[in-house]
Amino acid sequence: MLSKSQISLLTSLQHKKFRREHGLFLVEGYKSISEFIDSHYHIHTLYHTPDVAPKLLKLSQKINLQEISLADLQKVSGLKTPADAIATVKIPQFKALTHTDLENKFSLVLDGIQDPGNMGTIIRTADWFGITNIICSDDCVEVYNPKVVQATMGSLARINVLYAGLSDFISNANLPVYGALLNGDNIYNTNFGMEALLVMGNEGNGIRPEIQQLITKAVTIPRIGQAESLNVAIATAIICSEAAGKSYK
């Protein structure tokens, strides 16, 4: 059974202020939690329903376990339909990325992505295409927001996320910089090479002018129909597909 103070801690972690204060974030559902267990993340406590118990016999981390009822899980879950477990996970220190971390691969640079669902979907898509580094401007939504974590479907456990001032980061990276803009070159005629930064902009405003100036090649997904724009997670996926998807053929 959950104590009052545990319920208070778990519900407080829905909010950024308390995630920062406690240095913890929430992961829901044993399937996603298991991806964090098998990663460099450190699980603080795993609260699980009885159903999950048989899966906990061979854990790769020593973890504080606490069995709780589904009724208790419902009290602390942020989901409409709570799954089978919820875990508190320690927020890691972001490591700076060196040139060696970035060379011979594609990395994503996100300028002001606000929507948690978009951010989570971008992380999941990056993981599919083998993109392991995502650099976020300081005004991007926090990746430990429960809605982001949920939308990554466990992929957050495998992706290096760095919040940084993008101007300095891009200037120091010394790599080709592709940016998704409205008047760039057709992505289907673009040779993305084998290493680059791929810059995607805010849902409404796109890439900031000062970041646009650092783009070495502007690219565009040609519009055939009449939609005014593409969702940013969709546009990111199409560009990752053209750049990273094909480079490993």
Next chain:
Amino acid sequence: MLSKSQISLLTSLQHKKFRREHGLFLVEGYKSISEFIDSHYHIHTLYHTPDVAPKLLKLSQKINLQEISLADLQKVSGLKTPADAIATVKIPQFKALTHTDLENKFSLVLDGIQDPGNMGTIIRTADWFGITNIICSDDCVEVYNPKVVQATMGSLARINVLYAGLSDFISNANLPVYGALLNGDNIYNTNFGMEALLVMGNEGNGIRPEIQQLITKAVTIPRIGQAESLNVAIATAIICSEAAGKSYK
């Protein structure tokens, strides 16, 4: 000012049962509403805040207009942050699609897409790539669900959506049938030609076995990293990009 019966009607349209009963659905935000005004859809009533009034001088449809306060809009909006207008729009009769409607182009076939956000994003993406026909299995989420309408960003106004038994539809279409499966051919080595049905399956279960049997070519987005799967709207976008995006180069 909104009457009690108007408030009751507008709030009831959040629910499928009442959308069917009244033959109406909701569109929020003047930008999206204007896409429906400029389409074959018939607007029943447009409720707008004073801000929108100047935009209403040159309308392409004769429309019942009613000016309301932002406070009234908040009472009937399904959005956390209501925009500037809400409209009731007549649900049209779905027209059957003939072979002529389908030839020389790509059409999407959706088997059991459940999530409103995914459905809306797929419709918006289809509109970007010039795909005008979407055929949905009867158990797909209803496209007049307010969350679907919202996620289409107005693109629903331009797309023909048909709900149909997919087995019969696909069998009668007499077109190549590409389906997104886990063990298909690499999409990057696939020549999609100039006309086909592109079949996408349910978020958790994929394409039903009886529909899989009708696929003439299974295709797969190669996985380079470790994500277990892609979001279905993302996978649809990547396949639309490969098929429709490139065919118009």
